[in-house]
Amino acid sequence: MTAHMNTRSATRTATRGVLYVHSAPSALCPHVEWAVGGVLGVAVNLDWTPQPAQAGTYRAELSWTGSVGSAAAVASALKGWNHLRFEITEEPTSSSEGARFSYTPELGVFHAVTGLHGDIMIPEDRLKAAVVKAALGETTINVEIDKLLGKPWDDELETFRHAGEGAPVRWLHQVV
DSSP: OOOOOOHHHHHOOEEEEEEEEEEEEGGGHHHHHHHHHHHHTSOOOOOOEEOTTSTTEEEEEEEEEEETTHHHHHHHHHTTOTTOEEEEEEOOBTTBOEEEEEEETTTEEEEEEEOTTSOEEOOHHHHHHHHHHHHTTSSOHHHHHHHHHTHHHHHHHHHHHHHTTTOOOEEEEOOO
């Protein structure tokens, strides 16, 4: 008996991650569910709770499983939406690094590659560019390192993260 595997199924590695919608106006909530469901290939019904850090907005969390690259696809589907703040993570696999995306309307998208233990891994060309900018007097090395680590996004999202402590997390599985 011979087993056959096509290229598509051979390269689809499963991973998991968490989507944190930190704040979304009520009118945007169903659109977030639709966009995330479209990427993951399953219906998404989030448990929205009021976001105490910003009146009139809601927050939700979703743990998901899916193909490697799903976090990037979700971030792409959600970026650019006014009044939406979110983060999505993707765990590393035996054949891929992990990822973290953060989004705020003011700052746009932050992306970082993460290692096995969740550490941000900064490519050497980005480090070299930061050193050159600092050497030219355009900025300081500390400011550039903060940007590479996502500190401006962390600073802006911190209030929203704390407001969501204790909120329930739901699991969503995609057939891979």
